[in-house]
Amino acid sequence: MTITDSGRIQIETYLEICQFLYFEAELLDDRRFEEWLGLLTEDVQYRMPVRVTKEKADGSDIEEPSSYFEDNLVTLTSRVARLGTKSAWADDPPSRTRHFVSNILVQPGADSSEYLVTSALNFVRNRGSICVSDQLTGKRKDILRRVQGDLKIASRDVYLDQVVLGTPNLITLF
Amino acid sequence: MADLESDLSFQLHENLSIGRVPQWILTDPGIYELEVQRVFASNWYFLGHESEIPNPGDYVSRWYVNDPVIVSRGNDRKINAFLNSCTHRGTMLCSADFGNKANFICPYHGWTYSLEGKLNGIIAGDKIYGTEMDRSEWKLRKLPRLETYHGLIFASLNENVVPLDEYLGNLKWYFDILLGRSDKKMQVKGVPFRWVVEANWKIGSDNFGGDAYHTAMTHRSTVELGIAPKDPMFASYGHQVVLDNGHGLNVITPSPVAPKVPPFQGLPEVMWPMFERNLTEGQLEVFRNTAVIDGTCFPNLSFLSPMHGTGGHAHLTNFLTLRQWRPLGPGKMEIWSWFLADVEAPEEFVQESYKRYVNTFGPSGVLEQDDAEIWSRITSASKGLMARDKTLSYNNVMNYVMGLDSVEPDPNWPGPGIAYPTCYLEAVQRAFYEKWHECIAKD
Numbered sequence: 001m002t003i004t005d006s007g008r009i010q011i012e013t014y015l016e017i018c019q020f021l022y023f024e025a026e027l028l029d030d031r032r033f034e035e036w037l038g039l040l041t042e043d044v045q046y047r048m049p050v051r052v053t054k055e056k057a058d059g060s061d062i063e064e065p066s067s068y069f070e071d072n073l074v075t076l077t078s079r080v081a082r083l084g085t086k087s088a089w090a091d092d093p094p095s096r097t098r099h100f101v102s103n104i105l106v107q108p109g110a111d112s113s114e115y116l117v118t119s120a121l122n123f124v125r126n127r128g129s130i131c132v133s134d135q136l137t138g139k140r141k142d143i144l145r146r147v148q149g150d151l152k153i154a155s156r157d158v159y160l161d162q163v164v165l166g167t168p169n170l171i172t173l174f
Numbered sequence: 175m176a177d178l179e180s181d182l183s184f185q186l187h188e189n190l191s192i193g194r195v196p197q198w199i200l201t202d203p204g205i206y207e208l209e210v211q212r213v214f215a216s217n218w219y220f221l222g223h224e225s226e227i228p229n230p231g232d233y234v235s236r237w238y239v240n241d242p243v244i245v246s247r248g249n250d251r252k253i254n255a256f257l258n259s260c261t262h263r264g265t266m267l268c269s270a271d272f273g274n275k276a277n278f279i280c281p282y283h284g285w286t287y288s289l290e291g292k293l294n295g296i297i298a299g300d301k302i303y304g305t306e307m308d309r310s311e312w313k314l315r316k317l318p319r320l321e322t323y324h325g326l327i328f329a330s331l332n333e334n335v336v337p338l339d340e341y342l343g344n345l346k347w348y349f350d351i352l353l354g355r356s357d358k359k360m361q362v363k364g365v366p367f368r369w370v371v372e373a374n375w376k377i378g379s380d381n382f383g384g385d386a387y388h389t390a391m392t393h394r395s396t397v398e399l400g401i402a403p404k405d406p407m408f409a410s411y412g413h414q415v416v417l418d419n420g421h422g423l424n425v426i427t428p429s430p431v432a433p434k435v436p437p438f439q440g441l442p443e444v445m446w447p448m449f450e451r452n453l454t455e456g457q458l459e460v461f462r463n464t465a466v467i468d469g470t471c472f473p474n475l476s477f478l479s480p481m482h483g484t485g486g487h488a489h490l491t492n493f494l495t496l497r498q499w500r501p502l503g504p505g506k507m508e509i510w511s512w513f514l515a516d517v518e519a520p521e522e523f524v525q526e527s528y529k530r531y532v533n534t535f536g537p538s539g540v541l542e543q544d545d546a547e548i549w550s551r552i553t554s555a556s557k558g559l560m561a562r563d564k565t566l567s568y569n570n571v572m573n574y575v576m577g578l579d580s581v582e583p584d585p586n587w588p589g590p591g592i593a594y595p596t597c598y599l600e601a602v603q604r605a606f607y608e609k610w611h612e613c614i615a616k617d
Contacts, residue, residue: 048538050364050367052270052271052272053269053270053271054270054271054272054273055270055273058270058273063364063365065363066364066365066367068532068536068537068538069538070528070532070533071533074484075484075529078399078401078484078540079540081399082395082396082540085394085395085398085399086394086395086398087391087394087395087397087398087544088543088544089392089395089544089547089548090543090544090547091543163271163368164368164369164370164508165367165368165369165370165537166370167369167537168371168372168537168543168546168547168550169369169537169538169543169546169547170537170538170543171543
């Protein structure tokens with residue numbers, strides 16, 4: 001990608017996409033998970049390929065076929081429903097989470113209704129009375145699609161920087 | 175490392191034999207030191223699967239508790255396990271998780287080892303060391319023992335450990351079902367998941383080994399969602415089997431009131447003739463009627479072969495996962511989770527199987543998320559003076575009395591081991607802790 005590529009995106013669109021991603025983060029941190037589901041397309045694909053430590057000469061350190069999530073709308077809906085049960089112990093009492101989203105770059109997508117959006121994620125999770133928070137950082141690659149005027153997430157790949165996850169479970173969405 | 179005082183050891187033994195497990199064994203630093211030596215270094219320790227290193231030069235970096243280990247395949251195709259440390263100054267040689275190498279080169283002074291561990295290159299070697307230094311004394315340090323079973327690679331730091339075959343004992347009969355049923359056996363798909371949980375390693379072994387009882391409550395969210403059955407006895411049907419050397423498992427059959435599950439855990443029918451070729455009548459009988467197999471190979475390798483769908487009983491799909499509970503201290507462990515599939519399984523099935531695995535187990539799994547949570551709560555509650563009081567004056571023992579002296583073994587069970595006709599039992603855990611005590615109590 002060059003700056004010229006991103007230059008083809010109108011500033012209004014860029015701001016709209018930024019606002020969309022911040023709003024999404026707010027929904028997750030405010031635990032408005034059902035509303036979050038409303039931001040997804042029907043055919044959404046949601047993955048989190050595994051990061052590994054490799055020597056530089058061996059190429060990409062992302063192991064695409066291995067993934068912490070292999071989700072679609074059905075399984076994501078089921079995850080959200082689980083968080084709404086009375087016995088999702090891993091999240092009850094709930095964690096305090098913060099999704100910090102930055103470094104947002106927007107490119108045109110496969111057709112005029114889609115955008116390729118990359119962003120950096122700094123996810124912080126605090127639980128109980130432990131004063132040290134768990135942290136996960138990573139890069140997200142999204143395809144956002146305009147559906148009847150609204151932006152929706154058609155695809156998300158999250159590439160965490162951690163090879164060994166320092167949080168006991170991936171309880172929320174990223 | 176201080177020995178257990180004999181009074182304490184005796185009292186521990188007495189308590190374990192009546193299903194009382196002192197809470198302090200989960201968090202006591204002295205106990206942990208004993209475990210590193212006498213449980214982990216003295217027995218066989220799982221390092222990985224042969225299919226992770228299929229070609230000469232392939233290696234994976236693993237940990238034998240705190241010892242970094244290179245597990246590699248030599249040019250002779252044999253598997254080796256070396257301490258991942260240069261014999262010159264001790265530098266770690268491989269810092270990547272895996273790769274393929276023609277030789278192992280130390281980045282400090284350039285000492286170079288063959289895939290078989292031979293020191294065959296020293297920069298300016300002859301000029302500096304002349305011929306006085308015998309290079310064969312400075313080869314990579316092999317772990318004293320390495321043996322495999324159906325592709326599982328085990329090593330031991332104990333030169334005198336019994337052969338792996340003997341150590342696994344009658345667990346092999348069940349490993350044959352899980353790992354030896356196909357002509358070309360199983361292969362690991364992808365890389366293992368790794369994550370850290372603030373919990374004692376024994377809780378993982380104990381839970382996967384025998385704790386069918388926790389499913390109704392720990393995983394109640396999946397019952398609420400209709401993914402798991404409402405019947406609180408649903409995980410009790412079948413047999414709990416106590417095996418040699420602290421190993422054990424549950425062979426869970428479908429609830430009599432639930433819809434029937436397909437034979438062989440719903441594995442594709444094209445594979446059945448293969449199972450019939452490779453398994454005995456008794457193994458086929460067990461495998462044909464099973465919904466879930468979960469168990470532990472003492473001390474810290476667990477396995478799980480369940481069936482999970484996307485909701486209700488729709489699309490129940492089997493997968494096999496191996497677990498290692500690598501201790502990082504008394505109150506912390508790194509969980510390693512591998513996914514395996516039969517080499518001959520249809521690709522479409524393997525992909526579906528992987529999705530069910532990720533969705534239910536691993537760090538994002540809707541079942542496993544809650545396990546990690548509960549296990550760290552146990553550990554958090556076992557660190558204080560009351561929990562760690564060795565005189566047990568606060569009755570600080572955990573209750574493992576379920577079925578003690580009241581459930582009789584089933585004489586008609588076709589497999590080896592002591593098989594009890596229910597999985598709501600703690601016989602496997604009692605045997606695990608008794609074996610554990612036998613290890614730490616010996617000189």
